[in-house]
Amino acid sequence: MIETIKKLLDGKGENYILPFFWQHGEDEETLRKYMQVIYDCGIRAVCVEARPHPDFAGPKWLTDLDIIMDEARNRDMKVWVLDDSHFPTGYANGALENADPSLCKQYLNVNTSDVCGPLPQAELNVDSMAKTVLSPFGPSGGMQGRSTTKPRVFDDDSLLCVIAAKLINGDTVDSTFLDLTDKVVDGKLVWDIPDGMWRIFVFYNTRNGGGRPHYINMIDKDSVRVLIDTVYEPHYEHYKDDFGKTFAGFFSDEPSFGNTLGYDFNESIGRRRMPIPWNKDVPLMLEERLGTDWKQLLPMLYADSTDSDLTALTRYSYMDTVTNLVKENFSNQISKWCEEHGVEYIGHLIEDNNQHSRLGASLGHFFRALDGQHMAGIDNIGNQVLIGGENHIRSSGIGVAGDGEFFHFALGKLASSHAHIDPKKKGRAMCENYGAYGWGTGVRQIKWITDHFLVRGINYYVPHAFSPKDYPDPDCPPHFYAHGHNPQYRHFQKLMFYLNRMCNIFNDGTHIAQAALLYHGEAEWTGGYMFLQKPARELMENQIDFDILPSDVFSEMDKFNTSFDGQLHVNGETYKTLIVPYAEYITRDVARFVAKAVETGFEVIFVDEHPSGICNSDDAEESLQLIRDISKCKAVPLSKLAKYVEEAGYKEVSLSSPFKRMRYYHYRKEGQDTYMFSNEDPSKTYEGSITVSAEGPVFVYDAMENLVHPINSEPCDRGTKLYLNLEPYQSIVVIFGTPPSELVPLPQVSEKKVVLSGEWKLSFAKSLDYPNFSDEMTISKLESVGKIKPEFSGFMRYETTCVLDEEASILEIEDAYDGVEVWINDKYAGMKVCPPYRFNITGLAVTSENQIRIEVANTLDREFRAMEPNSPMLRLRGVTPLAPSGIVGDVTIKI
Numbered sequence: 001m002i003e004t005i006k007k008l009l010d011g012k013g014e015n016y017i018l019p020f021f022w023q024h025g026e027d028e029e030t031l032r033k034y035m036q037v038i039y040d041c042g043i044r045a046v047c048v049e050a051r052p053h054p055d056f057a058g059p060k061w062l063t064d065l066d067i068i069m070d071e072a073r074n075r076d077m078k079v080w081v082l083d084d085s086h087f088p089t090g091y092a093n094g095a096l097e098n099a100d101p102s103l104c105k106q107y108l109n110v111n112t113s114d115v116c117g118p119l120p121q122a123e124l125n126v127d128s129m130a131k132t133v134l135s136p137f138g139p140s141g142g143m144q145g146r147s148t149t150k151p152r153v154f155d156d157d158s159l160l161c162v163i164a165a166k167l168i169n170g171d172t173v174d175s176t177f178l179d180l181t182d183k184v185v186d187g188k189l190v191w192d193i194p195d196g197m198w199r200i201f202v203f204y205n206t207r208n209g210g211g212r213p214h215y216i217n218m219i220d221k222d223s224v225r226v227l228i229d230t231v232y233e234p235h236y237e238h239y240k241d242d243f244g245k246t247f248a249g250f251f252s253d254e255p256s257f258g259n260t261l262g263y264d265f266n267e268s269i270g271r272r273r274m275p276i277p278w279n280k281d282v283p284l285m286l287e288e289r290l291g292t293d294w295k296q297l298l299p300m301l302y303a304d305s306t307d308s309d310l311t312a313l314t315r316y317s318y319m320d321t322v323t324n325l326v327k328e329n330f331s332n333q334i335s336k337w338c339e340e341h342g343v344e345y346i347g348h349l350i351e352d353n354n355q356h357s358r359l360g361a362s363l364g365h366f367f368r369a370l371d372g373q374h375m376a377g378i379d380n381i382g383n384q385v386l387i388g389g390e391n392h393i394r395s396s397g398i399g400v401a402g403d404g405e406f407f408h409f410a411l412g413k414l415a416s417s418h419a420h421i422d423p424k425k426k427g428r429a430m431c432e433n434y435g436a437y438g439w440g441t442g443v444r445q446i447k448w449i450t451d452h453f454l455v456r457g458i459n460y461y462v463p464h465a466f467s468p469k470d471y472p473d474p475d476c477p478p479h480f481y482a483h484g485h486n487p488q489y490r491h492f493q494k495l496m497f498y499l500n501r502m503c504n505i506f507n508d509g510t511h512i513a514q515a516a517l518l519y520h521g522e523a524e525w526t527g528g529y530m531f532l533q534k535p536a537r538e539l540m541e542n543q544i545d546f547d548i549l550p551s552d553v554f555s556e557m558d559k560f561n562t563s564f565d566g567q568l569h570v571n572g573e574t575y576k577t578l579i580v581p582y583a584e585y586i587t588r589d590v591a592r593f594v595a596k597a598v599e600t601g602f603e604v605i606f607v608d609e610h611p612s613g614i615c616n617s618d619d620a621e622e623s624l625q626l627i628r629d630i631s632k633c634k635a636v637p638l639s640k641l642a643k644y645v646e647e648a649g650y651k652e653v654s655l656s657s658p659f660k661r662m663r664y665y666h667y668r669k670e671g672q673d674t675y676m677f678s679n680e681d682p683s684k685t686y687e688g689s690i691t692v693s694a695e696g697p698v699f700v701y702d703a704m705e706n707l708v709h710p711i712n713s714e715p716c717d718r719g720t721k722l723y724l725n726l727e728p729y730q731s732i733v734v735i736f737g738t739p740p741s742e743l744v745p746l747p748q749v750s751e752k753k754v755v756l757s758g759e760w761k762l763s764f765a766k767s768l769d770y771p772n773f774s775d776e777m778t779i780s781k782l783e784s785v786g787k788i789k790p791e792f793s794g795f796m797r798y799e800t801t802c803v804l805d806e807e808a809s810i811l812e813i814e815d816a817y818d819g820v821e822v823w824i825n826d827k828y829a830g831m832k833v834c835p836p837y838r839f840n841i842t843g844l845a846v847t848s849e850n851q852i853r854i855e856v857a858n859t860l861d862r863e864f865r866a867m868e869p870n871s872p873m874l875r876l877r878g879v880t881p882l883a884p885s886g887i888v889g890d891v892t893i894k895i
Contacts, residue, residue, distance in 0.1 A: 814889025
């Protein structure tokens with residue numbers, strides 16, 4: 001780590017940022033200008049997005065990309081390309097519009113008929129039930145992806161089977177199923193219905209009725225190959241000499257099963273009536289798992305049965321089948337192609353609101369869907385992670401309401417955990433970030449969001465976005481440059497240099513955590529379950545770090561480098577305990593590990609209750625024994641989990657007083673221990689000590705200013721006690737080791753201060769006019785400039801004089817929105833992008849009259865709302881209050 005800090009102090013380091021660079025078909029001058037603008041932010045890569053481009057993979061596209069590639073070669077930058085003409089990935093640039101039907105998506109669907117017996121010689125028109133009746137509204141474009149004016153209709157619907165089950169209560173059916181398929185003659189079922197209420201399930205294969213009929217089938221190898229042939233191969237043909245050099249790879253954006261239309265986020269197997277993904281391989285795979293009578297069990301994919309164990313087995317068998325098909329036929333097929341051509345494959349799926357373990361808009365299993373990718377990936381857009389937003393449901397006009405608890409306690413940890421445990425990822429976790437938050441998203445909020453993901457282990461970033469479309473482009477702002485209109489572009493530059501330095505610190509090392517937390521996906525498929533964010537929250541709010549582990553680390557031990565010697569090791573990570581969120585069923589391999597752990601004294605903690613069954617066992621006797629072994633483990637109520645973990649000795653970081661919004665990340669690199677601490681509370685300061693397990697010399701690295709500072713610390717029985725005063729929006733990096741250069745002392749401050757209470761000259765400059773200020777006025781009170789200029793976006797310059805009798809050390813601004821710069825006697829004192837707005841002015845101020853100049857840049861929110869008051873994006877995001885503009889509160893100089 002010391003060598004890394006030395007390089008950073010010398011202005012060197014690697015790049016970990018690849019922002020979206022949207023393409024609409026702009027002219028050459030604009031494209032080259034934007035590459036310069038991105039480069040000036042210290043960013044050395046772009047991710048080129050074709051979503052708005054009129055000619056993806058065509059001549060105009062290649063001409064535009066040639067310009068970007070030329071700029072990248074000259075600047076030693078990397079270029080990534082989103083792998084389709086529109087999101088979500090899978091449109092294959094329109095190739096499925098007229099492709100052979102066998103390459104198009106296929107589903108298993110069901111129609112049912114309820115009837116009360118006895119009823120002899122009842123007749124049912126099965127032929128009419130074994131077809132999809134298309135909605136007259138059809139799939140839409142826009143958020144659903146491009147579509148033909150008229151959705152494609154297929155004529156190959158075919159009956160699979162007819163199964164009858166006795167209804168017991170509600171939608172629950174008896175587990176004794178009757179296969180009536182052989183009673184269907186000429187499309188008609190004739191059946192002597194026995195006594196009772198019966199549900200007749202008519203299962204049929206169809207290519208109609210899901211979402212996006214013009215998209216590839218994610219579980220079918222040949223269908224996925226169409227995407228490779230229409231997108232990947234043409235780019236290789238044109239840029240083969242750049243592959244693995246300037247051309248870094250491809251990015252898949254939100255690929256999904258698409259078996260439903262839209263973003264309801266409730267496509268959990270067995271809990272919603274819907275067509276489900278299917279292909280030619282699924283029947284044989286289900287037969288291998290469930291036996292020759294597998295068709296009789298299909299009703300349990302749609303209804304609960306009286307045999308919960310059999311229901312769990314059936315649902316697990318189906319979901320395990322299709323998620324492994326996604327892994328092999330989509331994720332790994334593309335990954336293999338990329339590896340053979342010298343590039344990498346990255347991206348993310350839809351994780352929102354727990355969708356990562358479901359069908360529909362996602363791919364059923366977070367870890368399997370991203371298995372082939374060379375980085376773990378997530379996205380955070382549209383007010384998902386919000387300052388202070390962990391406790392409430394998001395209200396939005398886009399999709400369903402957002403679950404703040406998921407976004408704050410699960411999202412970031414899913415990606416960083418995957419990066420830690422999968423050797424292919426090499427510790428790399430990527431986040432597409434900031435997009436669609438709106439023009440009001442300023443650098444103080446971006447800084448907070450950035451730290452939120454850094455402290456959860458995310459170390460690659462795709463800022464969203466640089467749009468070269470004419471300003472104002474209403475498409476998913478903020479846009480960080482906006483043809484020079486964004487007054488916070490310079491402040492964003494500073495943030496990106498900070499972000500790259502931080503990512504240099506948290507790459508190429510090893511994350512240190514005491515606990516592992518079992519992924520809840522399989523539990524959700526099979527029965528009662530608890531969302532993983534519930535225990536995750538208890539741990540994080542009590543400074544207990546963890547990784548999320550899928551059950552696959554126990555069934556594919558070689559792949560994940562899993563071993564057990566009294567402690568659990570996964571790909572170099574070491575865990576002292578495994579925590580299992582409440583699950584009615586767990587997998588056999590997890591249960592076998594727990595049984596082994598019981599014998600060795602390794603503690604497995606079950607939250608709330610022990611499991612009652614094994615979801616994929618074919619050995620009843622073994623299952624009973626495993627359940628008996630599991631019952632020897634401790635079951636701890638969720639509310640007492642953190643306390644139990646701490647008392648059991650699985651906590652390495654302790655605060656002198658409770659502080660729920662303190663987050664930390666422990667990383668070991670080059671033999672040295674590094675801790676990041678971040679105060680996520682927007683209003684409260686943490687003042688006290690933090691005890692960590694590391695020992696030895698210690699210092700602080702300030703990545704924002706690229707300086708090293710001393711820290712007040714002392715050795716103690718448990719390691720080292722660090723004394724911190726961490727204010728809102730602040731984070732700190734503490735490194736154990738000999739400092740690589742002389743430490744820069746922090747300014748000495750007394751309680752004596754001077755409040756600048758006189759008059760101020762206030763003037764204004766639009767971003768394009770800067771530094772030419774005008775409209776000068778005199779003010780006596782520092783309050784929101786929005787009261788004076790409600791539609792103004794740009795720079796506000798404040799000027800005053802101050803006579804000092806003693807040497808000054810700090811100028812402090814109570815609050816401001818957002819980016820702030822200070823000059824003392826025309827000497828630059830620095831830039832701040834978020835609170836605390838505190839500037840070291842030692843040596844700049846004199847003991848006589850001083851000229852004070854402060855410039856504050858607000859966001860484009862006010863200007864845009866005035867220009868586009870009825871913008872659809874404003875409505876879709878939900879109307880939010882305008883932030884104040886300029887300085888709000890006192891300005892003081894401390895002596």
